[in-house]
Amino acid sequence: MAKVAVVGPGAVGGTVAAELARVHEVLVCARTPFDRLEIETPDGLMVASPRMVCDVAKAEPVDWVLVATKAYDHASTALWMRALASPHTRFAILQNGVEHVERFAPYVEAASIVPVVVDCSASRTAPGRIRLRRAGSLVVPSSPSGKAFVGLFAATQVAVTTSTNFTTALFRKLCVNSVGAVPALLLKPGNIARIDAIADLMRELVRECITVGRKEGAELSDDLADVIVTNMQGAADDVMNSLHSDRARGLPMEVDARNGAIVRLGKKHAIATPMNQVMAALLEAVNVRD
Ligand SMILES: NC(=O)c1ccc[n+]([C@@H]2O[C@H](COP(=O)([O-])OP(=O)(O)OC[C@H]3O[C@@H](n4cnc5c(N)ncnc54)[C@H](OP(=O)(O)O)[C@@H]3O)[C@@H](O)[C@H]2O)c1
Incomplete structure (x- = not known):
């Protein structure tokens, strides 16, 4: 049994905290308190009551810290990471984007960070209440820490695998995420891609990411x-990507970690990324609150 802290018990964090609480000593580090976790899954209701703290001063060192806040909340998340750290603590980052290590290296040892690609469809309906539409899976690098992370989930329902080409897994997800900017900007469902000109724009966003x-170092096919x-194009009318749903709920969008990252890495390699640049600029402007 390991001591595991989950920072950010939202859709992803709440789900993994409830799963891990079956087998480990779980500490939920929350910003907004709630009574218990209730996850509506395709197989029924899952309820868990792990210990919860909302005050960083009450955090204590653990074996694993699982970070599941939004990418833009990194500075407040780092306060938890430092408070939960011991010399052997490992930090798994369950976030979108490709810069998991760079994002948190200013706060903890880069070698202690395990980047995680999250594939699931979950949303938070209220603090501690989560709707899991599709069971998720997690991918980690095939490193000793990645293998230890797989072991952490051994007796749970969460599918965790290692990848020998983790960069490919990261960028494949970023390619998928790059097109989410369009429905988020238009406030229309993703199947707006049925309009030819929108489909062309989306393809260009993906090609820049490829x-x-x-x-x-990612291996990405031309198709x-x-x-x-x-x-x-085949998505149902009510399928909303997370940028769109965050915007619809008046929350900030993770634009910088998605289209912003493509632009940043494009500049690093002197690759033009005009479509992602436009999307990032427009959605960042939406992010600015008056
Ligand atoms: N949801 C999905 O299906 C899905 C799929 C793939 C990848 N992801 C990625 O996974 C990451 C997490 O997404 P999510 O959908 O789980 O987000 P979410 O539902 O908005 O949850 C984020 C949680 O972080 C909490 N939080 C923020 N700052 C905090 C702090 N300083 N201390 C403690 N808790 C803090 C929030 O608390 P409050 O309650 O106070 O807001 C909220 O509970 C994102 O990078 C997202 O892109 C999500």
């Missing part, structure tokens, strides 16, 4: 843009 990803756009 070019940048390949420079970073990925078509595959992603075809999926969007």
Whole structure:
């Protein structure tokens, strides 16, 4: 049994905290308190009552810290990470984007960080209340820490795998996420991709991400843009990506970690990313609150 802290018990964090509480000593580090976790899953209701703290001063060192806040909340998350750290603590970052290590390296040892690609469809309906539409899976690098992370979930329902080409897993997800900017900007469902001009724009967003990803070492096939756009075209009317749903709820969007990251890495490699640049600029402008 390991001591595990989950920072950010939202859709992803709440789900993994409830799963891990079956087998480990789990401490939930929350900003907004709640009575217990209730996860509506496709197989029924899952309820868990792990110990919860809302005050960083009450945190104590643990074996694992799982970070599941939004990428833009990194500075307040770091306060928890430092308070929960011991020399052997490992930090798993369950967030979107490709800069998991860079984001938290200013706060904890880079070697103690385990980046995690999250694939699931979950949303928080109220503090501690989560709707899991599709069971999730997690991918980690095939490193000793990645393998230890897989072991942490051994007796749970969460599928965790290692990847020998983790960069590919990261960029494949970023390619999918890059097109979410369009429905978020238009406030329309993803199947707006059925309009030819929108499909072309989305393909271009993905192609820019593919070019940048390949420079970073990802193996991405030429047809990925078509595959992603075809999926969007077939999506139901009520499917909303997280940028769109955050905007609809008046919350900030993780634009910088998604389209912003493509632009940043494009600049690093002198690759033009004009479509992602436009999307990032427009959505960052929406993010600015008066
Ligand atoms: N949801 C999905 O299906 C999904 C799928 C793939 C990837 N992801 C990625 O996973 C990450 C988490 O997303 P999510 O959907 O789980 O977000 P979420 O539901 O908005 O949850 C974020 C949680 O972090 C908490 N939080 C923020 N700052 C905090 C702090 N300083 N201390 C403690 N808690 C703090 C929030 O608390 P409050 O209650 O106070 O707001 C909230 O409970 C994101 O990077 C997202 O892109 C999500």
